[in-house]
Amino acid sequence: MDTQTQAKWDKAAPNFDVMAGKGAEKRWRPFKEELFSQMDGKILFLALGTGLDIETFPSGKTITAIDISPRMLEVAEPRIASYPGELSARVMDVHDLEFADNSFDQIFTSCTFCSVPDPIKGLRSLRRVLKPGGQLFMFEHTGSSYYPFKPMMDLMTQLTRKIGPDMNRPTVDNVRAAGFQLREVNNLFLDVVKTIKADNPAQ
Numbered sequence: 001m002d003t004q005t006q007a008k009w010d011k012a013a014p015n016f017d018v019m020a021g022k023g024a025e026k027r028w029r030p031f032k033e034e035l036f037s038q039m040d041g042k043i044l045f046l047a048l049g050t051g052l053d054i055e056t057f058p059s060g061k062t063i064t065a066i067d068i069s070p071r072m073l074e075v076a077e078p079r080i081a082s083y084p085g086e087l088s089a090r091v092m093d094v095h096d097l098e099f100a101d102n103s104f105d106q107i108f109t110s111c112t113f114c115s116v117p118d119p120i121k122g123l124r125s126l127r128r129v130l131k132p133g134g135q136l137f138m139f140e141h142t143g144s145s146y147y148p149f150k151p152m153m154d155l156m157t158q159l160t161r162k163i164g165p166d167m168n169r170p171t172v173d174n175v176r177a178a179g180f181q182l183r184e185v186n187n188l189f190l191d192v193v194k195t196i197k198a199d200n201p202a203q
Contacts, residue, residue, distance in 0.1 A: 001093050005117055006068050009049075013071035016050050025052060028139070031188055032056040032110065035137055035195050039063070041105030044129065047112045048089055051076030059084040064104075066092040094122040099129040106130075109138045113171050123178030130200045136180055138196040142171045172196060 012019065033056045041062075048054075048065035049072045057063065063086065067073050070091045073080075080087055092098055094116055107126050116122040126136065172185055172194075180198035187194045 002068065002095065002117060005115070006070075006093075009067075009069035009115075010071040013050065013069055013075055016072065016075070017052065020050075020052055028188075028193070029056055031195065032139055035139055036108060038135075038137060039106060039108065042103070044099075044104040044107045044126075046094055046107070046109055047115070048073065048076055048080075051079030053110050054079045054083050054087070057083065057085070057087075062086045063088075065089040066094070066097075068093050094125055097125050097129050101128055102131045103129045104131065104134060106135045106137065109136075109140065111139065111141060113138070113140055113174065114142070119171065119174045120177050123174055123180065127179055127200050132200055132202040134200045136175070136196070136198045136200065138171070138175075138198075139194075140171050140196060141193050142191070 032053060036053075036056050037058055039058055039061045043061060043063045045053075045063050045065040047067045047069075049067055049069075054076075063083075065080075065087060067076075067089065068091065073089050073091060076089065080089055090098075094112075095118060107130055113119045113122065130136065172182070175196060175198050176182060179201070181201050182196070182198050184197040185194055
């Protein structure tokens with residue numbers, strides 16, 4: 001367990017809903033609902049955080065959620081309990097998943113890989129627990145290739161990573177490097193906020 005990262009997000013948990021901002025949640029909700037509407041089969045969701053995304057899940061699904069922060073999951077408990085389906089949550093580090101190989105049909109992430117300390121290792125860990133032919137669905141914010149956003153985000157990351165996410169992650173490249181087969185990338189705001197769909201190639 002990465003205790004340093006865990007402590008950072010435990011500290012953020014009490015004020016996380018305020019930090020996330022109602023405006024941002026409202027703006028991105030339709031895109032999340034569209035992405036999450038494709039949930040089917042046995043699903044892994046990370047990182048659940050305080051559970052703000054639960055309202056955008058389709059009902060009646062079987063979802064295992066993880067988060068590195070026990071404090072985050074404590075805040076999420078009422079939202080977990082109110083989900084109209086099977087939703088369980090566990091404290092877990094994506095780098096060291098406690099699931100057997102080929103455990104899940106689908107994996108979903110929501111603004112997650114901006115904060116995973118070793119993103120390629122984390123994505124390879126996801127591949128291990130995803131069935132061959134299984135699907136990865138991601139709602140993420142990433143670095144930008146456009147000027148002046150790229151140097152601005154590189155600079156901002158030196159500050160933001162101490163209290164929260166990195167702002168300049170090349171997440172699409174990381175998905176490829178982890179061995180996934182990209183199927184679709186949709187830019188929702190410039191090339192910063194996007195959805196990514198990828199497959200775990202059949203063995």
